[in-house]
Amino acid sequence: MPTETFEFQVEARQLLQMVIHSIYSNKDVFLRELVSNASDALDKLRLEALRDDSLGADVSDLHVALEADPQARTLTVRDNGIGMSRDEVVRLIGTIANSGTATYLRELKEAGDTAATEGLIGQFGVGFYSSFMVADEVTLLTRRAGESQGTRWMSSGEGTYTVETVDDAPQGTAITLGLKPEDTEDRLHDYTSPWKLREIVKRYSDFITWPIRMATQPAPQADADAGEGADTAPGEPETLNSMKALWARSREEVTDDEYHELYKHISHDWTDPLETIRLQAEGTFEYQALLFIPAHAPQDLFLQGYKRGVQLYVKRVFIMDDCEALMPSYLRFVKGVVDAQDLSLNVSREILQQDRQIQLMHRRLAKKVLSTIKDMMSAAPDRYATFWREFGRVLKEGLLGDVENGDAILGVSSFATTHDKDEPTTLAQYVERMKDGQDHIFYLTGESRQAMESSPHMEAFQARGIEVLLLTDPVDEVWVDTAPEFDGKKFRSVAKGEVDLGTEEEKQEAGTEREKQQEEYAGLLTWMTDRLSDDVKEVRLSSRLTVSPACVVSDTHDVTPALENIYRAMGQEIPHSKRILELNPKHPLVIGLNRTHTERPGDTGLNETAELVHALALLAEGGEPPHPARFVKLMADRLERTL
Known part of the structure; x- marks a missing residue:
């Protein structure tokens, strides 16, 4: 097949230009x-070789090789791994298949500092493109295992x-970088220098x-003077990494920097994790x-197809990426490694779903x-504030299905509240501030705090200074009915x-007054209930209104309109629940409406007024x-008529 020339996808070309024009503060990361x-x-x-005996691939000496040529100013990173087919090269290298591309590029352009920019790069995962930070030309030569022909890509x-x-x-796959001209004043970035390559590999x-x-x-004179490579004969392959799994080393042997580099390797993130978690289980089942808890949420966290789960190893042998069986969906942002001692090397995803040991690991890891x-x-x-801002919404999904950890999830959750306009509150803090005699944690769901x-x-509640949680996430509409x-x-x-x-005492006084009001408004309430029966279940007097003439509420165990909409969006049709119209007996509009109904029950304007009162109540809560x-x-x- 002849050589073909392609154009980069528009988004890929834009991203490539940003990478080339020095948006990174540390160019060494290209090698990582x-x-x-x-x-x-x-x-x-x-x-793949374990799963397919007919693959015919050589797996006897799997390794990565670095080959530097100072005279030609090239650096080659070579592996004898799975390789790529021609179609995969075009699809994976020439395009960026991600629905968040446009948003990502916009945020990248708006990022005002290098750290923010690198964070965005990390969210997107475009490691191959970082080659162009240091190279004028990149050549990729690859052959997929099991195929007879290879592919050369150049740009x-x-x-x-x-x-x-x-x-x-x-x-x-072998990637050869035609390095940019050497800056004689910048020996720290000479990527043909053995000591520099050793340093980068050891660090990352x-x-x-x-x-x-x-x-x-x-070694060049500078390297010889520095004593680098003195224990390795020229031309003899030198292994640069220790290959010792961090999770198998004692805590005292591992630095935070080493943990952070492992996180970046497995997550393809460019920023340090927010938290590192180590766990060692011993006994009948060892693992x-x-x-790692990331410092920011990936853009596709809520998209279908988001790759979740941690890497699974068995006796330090890699088994699979994104092992969903090890971590519940609401912790899908957690990255890391789990190394089990007693699983089979040919374990499949289907087997994992039923494996008792995996289920025990799942429970303990979540806890x-x-x-x-x-x-x-x-x-x-x-x-913690950073964590909740980035992952609070997804963590609350656990309240819908993880009954065992429901209390723990509530215990680490924070919510916007009327107590403080700027800072969210934990439920423990809310309970500490509850009024004497208050028996409930009050909340309101809606689209925005302002509404x-x-x-x-x-x-x-505002009149009495009673704190109310303000819940704006869609998941809040669901879990509040299931969390007891x-x-x-x-x-x-x-x-x-x-x-x-x-x-x-106040309730007794209010009860006496309510009896009088019920008697006074009985006729109006009966008439309005009948008049608005197509839209409301009942019209009654309100004890929650102090300013507004009316509001619409749901019965205690009814589904709210917002939750109805969520279910319908998921394709689940549920019966519509009529709501209750509450009237404020002290509001001039309601007083006047009651007087007119008493004195002129046949007044034609009453029907229109009743409709308007109901409509205004719906508008006041953000409905229509x-x-x-x-x-x-x-x-x-x-x-x-008023003009």
Whole structure:
């Protein structure tokens, strides 16, 4: 097949230009990314060879090789791993297949500092493109294991690349960088220098389980003076990494920097993790875990197809990436490694779902992560605040299905509250501030804080200074009906059921007054209930309103309109629940409406007024009238009469 020339996808070309024009503060990371990709290719080949005896691939000496040529100013990163087919080269290298590309590029352009920019790069995972930070030209030669022909890809990063089929490519992938002209004043970035390559590999890739080898050459004078490579004969392959798994080493032997580099290797993130978690289980079933909580949420965290789970090893042999069976869905942001001693090497995802040992690991890992978050709350409140801002929404998903850890999840959750406009509160803090005699944790769900603070449902609580949680995430509509209580206090919506606030003495006085009001308004309530029966279940007097004339509430055990919409969006049709219209007996509009009904029960304007009161109550909570066009006409007519 002849050589073909392609254009980069538009987004890939834009991203490539950003990478080339020095958005990174540390160019050394390009080698970390290429070595990491090579390591992944070796993992995939070893796993594929176990599954397919007919593959015919050589797995006797899997490794990564670095080959530097100072005279030609080239650096080659070579592996004998799984390799790529021609179609895979075009698809994976020439395009960026990610639905968040446009958003990512916009955020990248808006990032005002280098650290923020590198963080965005890390979220997107474009390690191969980092080659162009140091190279004028990049050549990729690859052959997929089991295939007879290879593919050569070449580009100078200027918007196009060439692809050709070759017959003599070895198994795996070799990436050769034509390095940019040497800066004589910048010897620290001479990527043909053995000491520089040793330094980078030791810093970033020492933990990789495959050997990273470099064929040494006679050292330049600078290297000889520095004493580098004195114990290695020229031309003899030198293994640069220790290949010792960090999770198998004692805590005292491992530095935070080493942990952070392992995290970056397995997550393809460019920023340090927020928290590192170590766990070692001994006894009848032994395993080690090294887990990380990222410092930021990936852009595709809530997209279908997001790769979740940690890496699974058996006796330090890589088995699979993204092992979902080891971590619950609501902790899908956790990255890391689990190394089990007693599993089979040919274990499959289907077997994992039923394996009792895996289920025990799943339970213990979830508990360990939640206990770490709890410790973070008290020991490092700033880091906890970052965690909750990034992952609180996904963590609350656990309240929908993980009954065993429900209390623990509630214990590490924070919520916006009327107590403090700027800082969220934990439930423990809410309970500490509860009024004497208060038996419930009150909450309100809605689309925004502003809308909820001005909601009629809040009036009695604001008047009495009773704190209310303000829940704006879609998942909040669901879990509040399933979470029974926290610290013995039940959750209660301020927009459901009847409100009964105050001391016992105040309740008795209110009860006496309510009896008088019920008698006074009985006729109006009966008439309005009948008149609005198509839209409401009942019209009654309210004890939650102090300013507004009316509000609409749901019955205690009814599904809210927002939750109905969520279920319907998921394709689940549920019966519509009529709601209750509550009237404020002290509001002039309601007093006047009652007087008119008593004195002129046949007044034709009463029907229109009843409709308008109901529509205004819906608008006040952020909803819309059942018949918007009719509402507009009625309002226009009423306004016209006032002119």
